[in-house]
Amino acid sequence: MSEPHLLAYIGPGGGFAVVSSFFVVFITILIAIPSLLVFPFRWLWHWIRYAGVRRRRMTRRVVVLGLDGLDPNVMEQMIAAGELPHLASMTWRGRLATIAPPLSPVAWSSFATGTYPGSHRIFDFVHCNPRNYQPYLSSVEVRGASRAIRLGSIRIPLGGGTMKPLWKGEHFWDILGRHGVFSTVLRVPITFPAKAKRGHLLSGMCVPDLLGSQGISTLFTDAPARIDDEEEGRVVRIEVRDGAAICPLTGAADPYRVDERPMKVDLKLTLAGDRRSAVLQVGGRRVRLKLCRHSEWVPIDFKSVFGGVGGMCRFYLSQIEPHVKLYATPVHIDPAKPALPVSHPTTFGIFLAKLFGRYATLGIAEDTSAYENGAIDGPGMLEQCYLAHEEREKQFFHALRATREGLVVCVFDTPDRVQHMFWREHDAGDQTLRDMYRRMDDLVRRTRAAIDDDTVLLVMSDHGFNAFRRQVNINSFLREKGYIVRKAPAGGDGDGAGDDPTWLRGMDLSKTVAFGFGLAGIHINRKSFFAAGVLNDQNAAQLKKRLIADLEALVDPATGEKPIAKAQDAAEIYAGSPYADAAPDIIVGWRPGYRVSWESAKGQCMGPVFADNKRHWSGDHCFYPPLVPGVLLSSIPIESDAPRIVDVAPTVLRLLGVEAPPHMDGRPLVDTGAATGGSAAEPAVISPSKSAPEKKDEPVATHVG
Known part of the structure; x- marks a missing residue:
C-alpha cells in the first residue's frame, strides 16, 4: 500500500539519527554477551514453562505470506485462464473482508492487532492535529533531543531523541512471544520503531529516510526543471563542464549546529565518451552507472560538526543527451550501520x-x-519495484530456513505499487500487471516447496484494487455547499479566489463547519475535538446527517454516476471502540473509478469538484470496503464463509496454541479439530451466495467461485 506522500517531511528525525547511530550497535553487543552466557539455562526454563502451549498447538509453524493489494477479481480471471496454477491449487481460497477505510496502514494494523481501527487508532496515513489543524504522521512521532547547550554556532544535544509509536493495542506476534512462541516478522506496515517480545522483526511502511521524511528524492540535471512540491522530490541544477559535474546531495540537518544547516556530500559525475554510461565518485568509491539502469546501493557518509551519519542511495541515470538527468533515491537508513531502529534486535538487520x-x-x-x-x-x-521485491525474497526464504518453529510473516508491496502505477496500461491490454500476478504465483510455488507438512501457509492481501479514472475534490464540493468558507484574499473581502494553500490554510476555520482531510476522512469542526471548533456535539450530529445525504446525492455531470457508494458515519462503524472519537467523523466509501483528488487530500479547496485523473497513479483501493476485498488462501480448510482481515490474528494464535484475548474483534477461522499442514485435498472455492449479512457497515466478504 501505499499512497503519494501526503506528508513527506516529518522532521526532525534525522537529528536523532546522528546522535544515536554511534551507540546503537555497541550497546546491542554489550547486551548480547550476558544473554549468550545464560542461554542454556534460559532454553531449559523456556522448554518447561511453555510445554502447555506446545501441547495445544495445531501445527508447528505458521507462514503468512502478505501480497499487498492482490485483487480477487484479477486473480480469479487469471486462474480461470490457467495462468496462476499455484494460487489455484491452494486448499482454500476466498475473499477477505477489508477494513474501513481500506488503506494499507489501516488494514495491516487491523491484521496485526485483530482489531478494528477504533481500537488501534490508525485511520489514515496522516491525522489532523486537533490543536492546530495541521497533519502529523499517524504511526509514529520522532523527536530530536529537547535540550541542548549552546556554544556560539554550535549546540550540544543533552540526551537522545525519542520515538513514540502512536498506534494502540498489541501485535499478535507479541502475544505469541508472551507465550514463548518465536516469530520472524518482515516488513509488515506500521511496525516502526522495531520491537518484538520474542523473535526478529524488520520494520515496513512508515520507516523514515535519513531526513526524517517519508521519502524525498533528488534529481540532478542541467535542464530547466522544477518540482513545485518538495514532498514529491527535489531538483538540483548542475553544470556539466568537460563531461563532468558536481552533484551536491543534501542529508539531514546537522544536530550540532544552531542554524541546523543540512549536511551535504558532493558527488562527482563523469560522463563516458560513448554517452551510454558514467562514473559517479562518492568519497573514495567509484560507481559505474549504466544508462537507464539502477545502481547498487551506494553508502554515503554525511559529516557533521562532530562525527556524522551514514545513509545509502541508489542512482538512476535516465538521460545524458541533450541534458543530463541523474536520479538519487531518498537517502535510506543504511541497514549495515543503522541510525534508527529499523530491526529488532538491531543486529538482525545488520546480519x-x-x-x-x-x-x-x-x-x-x-x-x-x-x-x-x-x-x-x-x-x-x-x-525499482522488483529490486525491492528480490531483496525481500532473499530475506523471506532465509526466514523460512531459519525459523523452523513458530511464526513467519512477510509482506511484499510489489502488487500494490505495480497496480497503482500501471493500472491504466492494464486496462489498455498491457501485460505488466498480469506478469506481476504470474510472478506472485511463482512466489507461492517456491514458498510451498520450502515448507513441510507441519506448516500452515496463509496467503493474503489487505485489500483489492480497481481503476482510478476520475478525482473528486471533496473540499471544493464542501465549499460550494457552504460547509467551507475561504479566507478573504489579501486586500479584499469575502470568499475569494487566488492561491490554494495546503492543509486547510486557505480556509477560515472560524466559519468552516466541515472539511476533508487525508485520503478517506471528513471532519466536523467540533468544539469537543478541535481547539478552535465551532459546533457543539448536538449541532455537529445534525450537520453530519445532512452532510452524509449531500455526499451520497453527489453526481458526476460528465458520467451521470454517483461517485460515493456510501458515506459511513464513523460513530457507528467504530461504536464502542476506545479511540473512536479520534477518527474522522465521516469515512467516504468511493465507487471504483473515483477517488478523492490529490488537492483535497492535502486540505485544499479550490478548483473544480470533478477532474480526470491524468497521473500514472491510475489504480487504487480507497473504495467502499465491500467493493474492494482482499484475498485469503490457505493450505488447510477455513471454517468460515466470510473471513475478515481481523480474523487472521486470532486464527494464527489458535493454530500455535494460544487463544485470542477478549479485546480482539476477530474470531478464529479454524476449530481445534482442523487438519494442519499442507493438504492435498481438492481446493475449496466458496460461492458468493454464502457470504454473511452485513452488520454496521462492516465490509462483507463475498467469496469467489
Whole structure:
C-alpha cells in the first residue's frame, strides 16, 4: 500500500539519527554477551514453562505470506485462464473482508492487532492535529533531543531523541512471544520503531529516510526543471563542464549546529565518451552507472560538526543527451550501520545486510513520486519495484530456513505499487500487471516447496484494487455547499479566489463547519475535538446527517454516476471502540473509478469538484470496503464463509496454541479439530451466495467461485 506522500517531511528525525547511530550497535553487543552466557539455562526454563502451549498447538509453524493489494477479481480471471496454477491449487481460497477505510496502514494494523481501527487508532496515513489543524504522521512521532547547550554556532544535544509509536493495542506476534512462541516478522506496515517480545522483526511502511521524511528524492540535471512540491522530490541544477559535474546531495540537518544547516556530500559525475554510461565518485568509491539502469546501493557518509551519519542511495541515470538527468533515491537508513531502529534486535538487520548485501529500509521503497515528476521513467519504476521485491525474497526464504518453529510473516508491496502505477496500461491490454500476478504465483510455488507438512501457509492481501479514472475534490464540493468558507484574499473581502494553500490554510476555520482531510476522512469542526471548533456535539450530529445525504446525492455531470457508494458515519462503524472519537467523523466509501483528488487530500479547496485523473497513479483501493476485498488462501480448510482481515490474528494464535484475548474483534477461522499442514485435498472455492449479512457497515466478504 501505499499512497503519494501526503506528508513527506516529518522532521526532525534525522537529528536523532546522528546522535544515536554511534551507540546503537555497541550497546546491542554489550547486551548480547550476558544473554549468550545464560542461554542454556534460559532454553531449559523456556522448554518447561511453555510445554502447555506446545501441547495445544495445531501445527508447528505458521507462514503468512502478505501480497499487498492482490485483487480477487484479477486473480480469479487469471486462474480461470490457467495462468496462476499455484494460487489455484491452494486448499482454500476466498475473499477477505477489508477494513474501513481500506488503506494499507489501516488494514495491516487491523491484521496485526485483530482489531478494528477504533481500537488501534490508525485511520489514515496522516491525522489532523486537533490543536492546530495541521497533519502529523499517524504511526509514529520522532523527536530530536529537547535540550541542548549552546556554544556560539554550535549546540550540544543533552540526551537522545525519542520515538513514540502512536498506534494502540498489541501485535499478535507479541502475544505469541508472551507465550514463548518465536516469530520472524518482515516488513509488515506500521511496525516502526522495531520491537518484538520474542523473535526478529524488520520494520515496513512508515520507516523514515535519513531526513526524517517519508521519502524525498533528488534529481540532478542541467535542464530547466522544477518540482513545485518538495514532498514529491527535489531538483538540483548542475553544470556539466568537460563531461563532468558536481552533484551536491543534501542529508539531514546537522544536530550540532544552531542554524541546523543540512549536511551535504558532493558527488562527482563523469560522463563516458560513448554517452551510454558514467562514473559517479562518492568519497573514495567509484560507481559505474549504466544508462537507464539502477545502481547498487551506494553508502554515503554525511559529516557533521562532530562525527556524522551514514545513509545509502541508489542512482538512476535516465538521460545524458541533450541534458543530463541523474536520479538519487531518498537517502535510506543504511541497514549495515543503522541510525534508527529499523530491526529488532538491531543486529538482525545488520546480519541480513552482511548476508545478502544492503537492502531498502525506507517504508515506501518504491518511489512513485519520482515516476510522476519524470525523475525516472516507466521501466525505471518497474525495475525499482522488483529490486525491492528480490531483496525481500532473499530475506523471506532465509526466514523460512531459519525459523523452523513458530511464526513467519512477510509482506511484499510489489502488487500494490505495480497496480497503482500501471493500472491504466492494464486496462489498455498491457501485460505488466498480469506478469506481476504470474510472478506472485511463482512466489507461492517456491514458498510451498520450502515448507513441510507441519506448516500452515496463509496467503493474503489487505485489500483489492480497481481503476482510478476520475478525482473528486471533496473540499471544493464542501465549499460550494457552504460547509467551507475561504479566507478573504489579501486586500479584499469575502470568499475569494487566488492561491490554494495546503492543509486547510486557505480556509477560515472560524466559519468552516466541515472539511476533508487525508485520503478517506471528513471532519466536523467540533468544539469537543478541535481547539478552535465551532459546533457543539448536538449541532455537529445534525450537520453530519445532512452532510452524509449531500455526499451520497453527489453526481458526476460528465458520467451521470454517483461517485460515493456510501458515506459511513464513523460513530457507528467504530461504536464502542476506545479511540473512536479520534477518527474522522465521516469515512467516504468511493465507487471504483473515483477517488478523492490529490488537492483535497492535502486540505485544499479550490478548483473544480470533478477532474480526470491524468497521473500514472491510475489504480487504487480507497473504495467502499465491500467493493474492494482482499484475498485469503490457505493450505488447510477455513471454517468460515466470510473471513475478515481481523480474523487472521486470532486464527494464527489458535493454530500455535494460544487463544485470542477478549479485546480482539476477530474470531478464529479454524476449530481445534482442523487438519494442519499442507493438504492435498481438492481446493475449496466458496460461492458468493454464502457470504454473511452485513452488520454496521462492516465490509462483507463475498467469496469467489
